[in-house]
Amino acid sequence: MTALYDAYNRKTFPDKLLAFDEQEPLFVTESHSVITDNLNSARVWKGLEQKLHANTLNMLTCVWLSELPGSDELIFRYARKTFDSKHSIEMNFADADVLQMKKIAQKVNHERHRLIELVRFQKAADDVFFAPVSPDHNCLALTINHFKDRFRDQKWIIYDTKRNYGYYYDLKNVTEMTLDSTNLFPEGKLDEKLMAEDEKLFQDLWRGYFKAMTIKERINPKLHRQHLPQRYWKYLTEKQ
Amino acid sequence: MKAEILEKLQVLAESAKYDVSCASSGTTRKSTPGGIGSTSGWGICHSFTEDGRCVSLLKIMLTNYCIYDCAYCINRRSNDLKRATFSVSELVELTIEFYRRNYIEGLFLSSGVVNNPDYTMERMVRVVKDLRTIHRFNGYIHMKSIPGASQQLVHEAGLYSDRLSVNIEIANEQNLKMLAPEKDHDSVYKPMLYIQQGVLQNAEDRQKFRSAPRFAPAGQSTQMIIGATNESDKQILNTSVALYNRPSMKRVYYSGYIPVNAYDNRLPALKQAPLVRENRLYQADWLLRFYEFNVDEIVDDRYPDLDLEIDPKLAWALRHPEQFPIDINKADYNMILRIPGIGVKSAKLIVASRRFTRLTSYDLKKMGIVMKKAQYFITCNELTSSTVSDTSPEYIRKLLTGKKTPKGKDNQHQLTLLFD
Numbered sequence: 202m203t204a205l206y207d208a209y210n211r212k213t214f215p216d217k218l219l220a221f222d223e224q225e226p227l228f229v230t231e232s233h234s235v236i237t238d239n240l241n242s243a244r245v246w247k248g249l250e251q252k253l254h255a256n257t258l259n260m261l262t263c264v265w266l267s268e269l270p271g272s273d274e275l276i277f278r279y280a281r282k283t284f285d286s287k288h289s290i291e292m293n294f295a296d297a298d299v300l301q302m303k304k305i306a307q308k309v310n311h312e313r314h315r316l317i318e319l320v321r322f323q324k325a326a327d328d329v330f331f332a333p334v335s336p337d338h339n340c341l342a343l344t345i346n347h348f349k350d351r352f353r354d355q356k357w358i359i360y361d362t363k364r365n366y367g368y369y370y371d372l373k374n375v376t377e378m379t380l381d382s383t384n385l386f387p388e389g390k391l392d393e394k395l396m397a398e399d400e401k402l403f404q405d406l407w408r409g410y411f412k413a414m415t416i417k418e419r420i421n422p423k424l425h426r427q428h429l430p431q432r433y434w435k436y437l438t439e440k441q
Numbered sequence: 442m443k444a445e446i447l448e449k450l451q452v453l454a455e456s457a458k459y460d461v462s463c464a465s466s467g468t469t470r471k472s473t474p475g476g477i478g479s480t481s482g483w484g485i486c487h488s489f490t491e492d493g494r495c496v497s498l499l500k501i502m503l504t505n506y507c508i509y510d511c512a513y514c515i516n517r518r519s520n521d522l523k524r525a526t527f528s529v530s531e532l533v534e535l536t537i538e539f540y541r542r543n544y545i546e547g548l549f550l551s552s553g554v555v556n557n558p559d560y561t562m563e564r565m566v567r568v569v570k571d572l573r574t575i576h577r578f579n580g581y582i583h584m585k586s587i588p589g590a591s592q593q594l595v596h597e598a599g600l601y602s603d604r605l606s607v608n609i610e611i612a613n614e615q616n617l618k619m620l621a622p623e624k625d626h627d628s629v630y631k632p633m634l635y636i637q638q639g640v641l642q643n644a645e646d647r648q649k650f651r652s653a654p655r656f657a658p659a660g661q662s663t664q665m666i667i668g669a670t671n672e673s674d675k676q677i678l679n680t681s682v683a684l685y686n687r688p689s690m691k692r693v694y695y696s697g698y699i700p701v702n703a704y705d706n707r708l709p710a711l712k713q714a715p716l717v718r719e720n721r722l723y724q725a726d727w728l729l730r731f732y733e734f735n736v737d738e739i740v741d742d743r744y745p746d747l748d749l750e751i752d753p754k755l756a757w758a759l760r761h762p763e764q765f766p767i768d769i770n771k772a773d774y775n776m777i778l779r780i781p782g783i784g785v786k787s788a789k790l791i792v793a794s795r796r797f798t799r800l801t802s803y804d805l806k807k808m809g810i811v812m813k814k815a816q817y818f819i820t821c822n823e824l825t826s827s828t829v830s831d832t833s834p835e836y837i838r839k840l841l842t843g844k845k846t847p848k849g850k851d852n853q854h855q856l857t858l859l860f861d
Contacts, residue, residue: 290797292793292794292796292797293794293797293798294790294793294794294804294808295794295795295797295798295800295804296797297807300807300808314485317485318485318486318487318488319487319488320543321542321543321544322541322542322543323542324541324542330541330542332543347481350471350472350479351472351478351479352478352541352543353472353474354475354476354477355541399538402444403538403539403542405447406446406447406450406535406539407539407542407544409447409450409451409454410450410451410454410499411488411490411496412451413450413451413452413454413455413458414454414458414490414494414496414500415458415490415491415492416458416459416490416492416494416699417492418699418700418713418714419492419493419494419699419714419716420491420492421491421492421493422491423493424489424492424493425489425490425491425492425493427493428486428489428493428495429488429489437488438542438544439488
């Protein structure tokens with residue numbers, strides 16, 4: 202956002218946005234380092250808020266959280282088009298950037314939904330329900346309201362093992378947390394010593410139920426993998 | 442909880458798995474202080490079995506003992522299989538513990554009929570009542586209403602469940618009587634009517650008193666078995682339409698008949714469940730519900746059965762070449778919906794974007810439209826492809842159903858040059 206502010210201020214628009222630790226491409230004619238300025242970025246965001254629908258702003262956030270290469274430049278271009286155009290561009294899906302924005306946001310939203318579906322809690326001995334996840338996009342934060350509402354009477358931790366942070370709910374508030382070591386749950390399974398007494402039983406019950414539900418005459422592994430991509434299997438109780 | 446529960450669970454899940462419905466949508470319920478769970482409104486699938494069906498609810502029978510002897514059902518009285526019964530408290534605990542681990546969205550409770558319908562229904566109601574009142578469970582509950590149960594019990598069930606369902610099983614009453622001598626359509630339509638009355642009455646009550654307790658807020662659904670008897674798709678779809686015209690009916694499910702009781706000679710000997718036909722029926726169902734199609738446009742006396750080779754929308758388009766090509770940049774939304782290869786989402790995208798610019802085939806492709814099909818039925822800014830009106834429906838059909846040769850295989854047929 203500060204980059205956008207700077208660009209309008211300098212009246213020059215960049216060809217490429219780089220993070221500080223990225224290597225510069227060859228033959229750079231001019232480079233400008235942007236230092237995040239909360240005041241300026243807030244001003245840009247306010248400008249966007251005036252021109253865009255709340256849903257579109259959420260979409261921008263989703264695209265940012267996608268962590269896909271080029272998503273920062275996409276947001277930059279989208280914001281610039283928004284500021285430069287007299288009319289709203291939100292519905293113009295013939296524009297490549299607008300369509301791409303929608304597609305990426307959809308992807309992130311889809312993954313958010315997958316998380317809500319596929320998080321598997323394991324009950325620890327101290328009555329905390331623990332679930333490791335490793336989503337492709339950084340969308341854990343988007344699911345917290347759902348889990349907070351749904352499991353309001355149990356303590357839980359959802360931990361992103363890929364990005365090494367998580368959220369802890371203590372029956373009142375959700376706080377962000379980072380564990381010092383991930384030894385407590387090798388390969389996504391809670392150490393048996395830490396598990397609650399009946400946890401193993403319910404895991405077995407669930408696995409047994411899952412197996413019994415399959416209709417053998419209709420087995421369709423392709424469809425199975427389409428709905429339940431293999432990358433999620435490592436944390437799914439029923440697939441272990 | 443003891444380990445023998447595992448065996449019970451497996452037996453009763455095996456018995457319940459032929460029920461198709463697993464929807465957990467239609468109700469929004471926020472969590473309450475001291476209660477467990479919430480319901481989200483759009484439905485959440487929590488897993489998928491290896492046959493690709495979703496697992497959203499704990500689909501389970503209270504018992505698989507049954508006094509009936511229906512030919513299509515695995516739990517018929519004359520079948521020799523393991524029988525089990527859950528106690529109310531076992532099932533309640535199981536539901537809650539599964540729910541707390543985010544395995545499930547709620548409970549789908551069904552049951553074999555023991556003693557008489559009312560006795561069975563009463564036990565089922567006790568489970569859902571315990572969940573809702575004692576444990577203050579806010580998750581989703583789908584309950585089967587037992588054919589022949591009394592109105593009072595159906596009413597009580599509706600107060601605790603989100604969705605109720607009665608399976609019609611066979612679209613034609615004579616066929617139903619042949620396979621299930623103890624049942625008739627009356628015993629199915631009666632509880633359906635009770636549910637409908639309850640929902641309508643409740644809607645009225647809630648207009649007067651906002652705090653009136655909700656009655657089956659997600660409506661009701663039903664299920665038909667496909668391929669066990671000789672109904673045509675026309676009969677089946679007309680039954681569905683009649684059901685959808687009832688105010689509270691949300692979904693009709695189709696279940697391709699799986700030969701669970703192959704020894705019964707009233708049933709056809711099938712090698713494989715009619716999965717393609719089931720799929721086509723669902724596609725037709727979607728056309729009825731979301732694509733503004735009329736049932737006689739999909740099946741009529743000339744075409745009483747759906748085409749298994751192509752989907753019903755394409756079949757309709759090929760029967761009506763005079764309606765095409767459709768101009769993407771001008772046509773109404775409901776005409777765009779009728780183009781094969783364009784779904785509800787892409788139709789909406791098209792209508793929204795064409796206000797800014799004239800759309801080209803390149804734009805359409807990027808939006809995710811299946812141009813392989815759509816190209817024969819549209820005109821847009823520059824597309825000059827041979828449409829269905831320039832050629833013939835038979836030719837297009839051949840193009841779209843022709844065998845696909847894998848890439849790279851074509852070369853084998855290349856003619857060799859002759860050098861003398």
